[in-house]
Amino acid sequence: MSTVSLPAGTGPVPGAPAAPARAQRRAARRWYRQPALMAGIIITGLIIIAAAAAPLLTSYNPIAQNLNASLAGPSAHHLLGTDQLGRDTWTRLLYGLRVDLRIAFIAVLFPFVLGTILGSLAGYFGGWVDVVVMRLVDTVVAFPFYVLVIALVFVLGPGERSIYIAITVVGWVSYARIVRGEILVAKRQDYVLAAQAGGLSSARIMGRHLLPNVISQAFIYGMSDIVQDILAIVTLGYFGLGVPPPTADLGSMINDGQNFLSTHWQLTTIPGLAVIVVGLGLSLIGDGLADLLRTGSA
């Protein structure tokens, strides 16, 4: 993008607004030709549909026990067999995905918003605002991700609300760093200088002019962040700090299965595979979007 300012009246300015708009249109026409993006959308879409339509895809109740049919192998009745309490594994997998995906997609919103706001303020105003925000970032990143998440959920008490709080406290820093970095570059561009010279308020410049141009990087990071959040939720579930039992959750399924690892390994491996496939789908979307933006703005 050009940063050279032309004197007025020298013909059409190869200005900022036209070029990205054209690139966006070009990118929009081409998105379906990105194999990574397409594969990601298909994988993620199928999983979300399967999780949402869980009651239609199985006739069992995820928490109904049937001790006469415990630890059964795969059969026509039980596609993936049953666990030690005779609960249908396929059913628990679908309902577990439903719970974990819902929590992960909600959980990613709070750090996204908080980090974007704090990052924009730090990048745009600089000075003491920047110092305070960045020292806060330094403080949070001093803690290992899992240590702080586990410790926070422990003190707040297990459950969904604690997961949201813990993920927000730990997760906002990456968004703040990304958005701050992008704003630092973008605020030197002509269109921002023009808006400032035109006397627009800081809030308007940030909200209407800067954010739309810098948000895409945060969005791409958000895709891999959802993967990290799902892993955190599953890990908390594994340690019994997640969604309380008997609600199906992939982490508690793996925990239940570990006692039968040598005899019924499918109880442990299947929920983990599901997590990997979800992660693969979302990572492909993130990578595809990143490629699209790179070629789109080139």
Place this chain on the structure above:
Amino acid sequence: MGRMSFVGRRLLQLIPVAFGVTFIVFFMVHLIPGDPAASILGIHATPRAVAILHHEWGLNRPLLSQYWLFLDRLLHGNLGYSLYYGQSTSSLVLSHLPPTLWLIVYAGVLSVLISVPLAMIAASRQDGVRDHVVRAVPLVGLGMPSFWLAFLLILVFAIKVQAFPVSGYGSGFFGHLRSMFLPSLTAALALSPVVIRSLRASMLTVLGAEYITTARSKGVPGHRLFLRHVLRNAVIPAVTVLGINIGFLIGTTVIIEEVFAIPGVGQLMINSIFQRDFPVVQGVTLVFAVMVVLLNLLADMAYAALDPRVRFDR
């Protein structure tokens, strides 16, 4: 700008972080719903015990004065007393530290051994088949729960093929080396996707540099070019990448220690959570943060020592 002032500046930056980290750890007690003293003591919450804990933590004083009390204790090396073990947290942490340090170092070494060759293979022919295969590793690896990977490795290498023990720390140097192989491999595999990604990118940057073109035009053969020119200059980013991800690695060890029953600080943390032993959880959280900060500092200093250009930085 000499190296000493680079280190000095880094140390100065640590002061606000030290206050921030201790404040977060201190504030954890106020996140407990209800009366923290009563919740922590649980069934042992006699009015007398609650009153003692209130007095000990100064819970009826203003917040800043409570924090001051907390800092004052810390400076005297007092991390609080375990409600379950009846010992000081600092002595508990010290006795659990060696296995954790083993795990971190072992995993760090293994992840370099895994990532550097793979990144080299990928970077040696950009957009070739090998490159695409290696680039697919992070796609699968990033979404893999580390404790799940641990079970898989246990299933294959400890149950089916009984090459390694299912769990434990082992005894003696070679005992540790054998017992800690699967746990360290798990941590290394969890870390590798991130490291491979960054290393591949930095190797591609090195390959694009002018001195590589010069070496190529002089007729330096491919393998020699890689070993002498590319690898050397890619080791520095490898150290940095490991330094940046040290927090991730340490967080993973908490989970892995629990799965493999390794008596380290991570297992101490998880056990204390199950015992609702708040002072230990609080102390261990602080110790982990200190570990990350110190290892990051170490990585930065290694970087300054390895790369002469840092001297002229800024």
